[in-house]
Amino acid sequence: MNVLTRRQREIFNYLRDNNDSFTCPPSLDELCVRLGMASRGSLYKHIMALINAGLVEPFTGNKKAGVRLTAPAQQDNESPEQGLPFIGAIAAGKPIEALSNIAYMNVPDALKTDKPCYVLQVKGDSMIDAGIFDGDWVVIEQRDYAKNGEIVVALIEGSDATLKYLEQRVGQVLLLPANTTMAALSYRPEQVEIQGVLVGQMRSYRTH
Amino acid sequence: MNVLTRRQREIFNYLRDNNDSFTCPPSLDELCVRLGMASRGSLYKHIMALINAGLVEPFTGNKKAGVRLTAPAQQDNESPEQGLPFIGAIAAGKPIEALSNIAYMNVPDALKTDKPCYVLQVKGDSMIDAGIFDGDWVVIEQRDYAKNGEIVVALIEGSDATLKYLEQRVGQVLLLPANTTMAALSYRPEQVEIQGVLVGQMRSYRTH
DNA sequence: AGAAAAAGAGAACAAAAAGAAAACAATTGA
DNA sequence: TCAATTGTTTTCTTTTTGTTCTCTTTTTCT
Secondary structure (H helix, E strand, O other): OOOOOHHHHHHHHHHHHOHHHOOOOOOHHHHHHHHOOOOHHHHHHHHHHHHHOOOOOEOOOOOOOOOOEOOHHHOOOOOOOOOEEEEEEEOOOOOOOOOOOOEEEOOOHHHOOOOOEEEEEEOOOOOHHHOOOOOOEEEEEEOOOOOOOOEEEEEEOOOEEEEEEEEEEOOEEEEEOOOOOOOOEEEOHHHEEEEEEEEEEEEEOOOO | OOOOOHHHHHHHHHHHHOHHHOOOOOOHHHHHHHHOOOOHHHHHHHHHHHHHOOOOOEOOOOOOOOOOEOOOOOOOOOOHHHOEEEEEEEOOOOOHHHOOOOEEEOOOHHHOOOOOEEEEEEOOOOOHHHOOOOOOEEEEEEOOOOOOOOEEEEEEOOOEEEEEEEEEEOOEEEEEOOOOOOOOEEEOHHHEEEEEEEEEEEEEOOOO
16 A cells, blocks of 8 residues: 555545535546546546545445545544544555644544544554454554554554554564464564554444 | 435435425425426435435325425534533443433544434443453444344343343344353343444553 | 656446436315 | 326436546656
C-alpha cells in the first residue's frame, strides 16, 4: 500500500471540506464536474487509492449505481482543537504523514493521553488475538520510544508501518503479531523506527 | 432493508423541504408535476422505497383518493453537550435504569447511531472471543428488539443485565457468550428483556 | 536531457437505476 | 350511473454509474 500522492490528498481534502455541499453521496461524474476533470476513469484511480487507504468508503447500499463516497473518513467534523487527527489506515503501509491534517475524530478522554495523539484505522488481522480487529480504529500516542510489551506503530526500514507488540533485546528488535498464524519479525534496531504507542481502541458495529 | 438510492434521497429531500407548500397531502400526479416527471409509475417506485424505509408514511384518511405522503418523522434527541450518558458497568448487574449516577462520555460519531445511545463498561470475559475485553466500554443503542446474531444488552428476569449474542427461537431465547469456556444461557421469551444493541466499542491501554 | 511516475482523456462495457407509457382496479364526486 | 381521479402493476427504453482499457500529457526525480 502506497502513501497518498499529492493529487490524491487534494481530492481527499476537497471531499472533507465540501462534504456538507453534497445532498447525497456524489457519483464519479458529479465529482468530475466539481473537480474540473473530464474523465471518470482518471478520478476512479484516485478514489480507489483513497478507499484503499481507508480514508473514504464506498457506498455499499446499492449494488451498481453506487460505489460512491460517504463522508470522508468516518469523520467527526470536529475542530482540530478538540478532535484527534485521523491519519489513515495502517497495515503494511508507508510512513505516517503527520503533516497532512486530514480529518478529525472526536475521541473520549479515556482513550487518549495528554501527549499528542492521532488515530489510525487497522487493516488486517495481525493483532486479532489482542482483540484488535480489521477495521478498528486505534489511538496512538506520538512517541519514538516504548517499553517492551507495549503495542507500537513501527516503521520498518522507512517504508512499512505496522502495528505490533514490541520486544527489544540487545542488538535486536522483535515485532510480535498477536495472531497464532503469523510469525514474529526480527530486525536490527536501526531498521525499526517507533512512531507511536497504542493508548486507545475503538470499533463500530454499525451496518450502514 | 435497503439503503436509499440517490434519486430516492433527492425525492425525500424535496418532500422534507417543501412540506409546507402542500395544502393537502400531494397525489402522485401532483408530485410528478412538481418533480418534472412524466410517469406516475416511476415515482411510485421511489415513494414505496421511502415508505419501506420508514421515512414517509401513507395517508390513511381517505381510502382511495390518497396513498399520500405525510411529513416525515423527525427525530430529535439532544443529550447534554453532545456526549452520551455513561450508565455504569454491565455484567451480572442490576437493571440499567437503577443506576442513576450519570456521567457523559464524548463518543465519536462513527461509534454511535442517530438513535438514543448510552455507554456501559464491560465486566468479565464472556465476550472475549468477540474481541470485547474486561474493562472495555461499549456503546449501546437503546432498543427493545434485535435481530439474531446481534450483540445485545439483555435483562434477565428483571434483575441481571448481561452482554451476549442474541439467538431467538420459537418459545426460546438463547444468550450466547463469545467464550469457549462458557455455556449458552437459555430462557423463555418472557424472561428476557432486550435493553439495547451493541453499536460501538472502546478500549483504553493507558496505565495509570 | 531522459527515464519513471503520476495524472488525465476518452472510449467501451455491463449492470443498475430511472423513466415513459399503457393498462387496470378502486374510489370519489357529480 | 358515468366520468374523473388515484393508486398499482407491468413492460419497455433510456440514462446513469462503476469499471476497465489504451493512449497521451504532465510532473517529478536523477
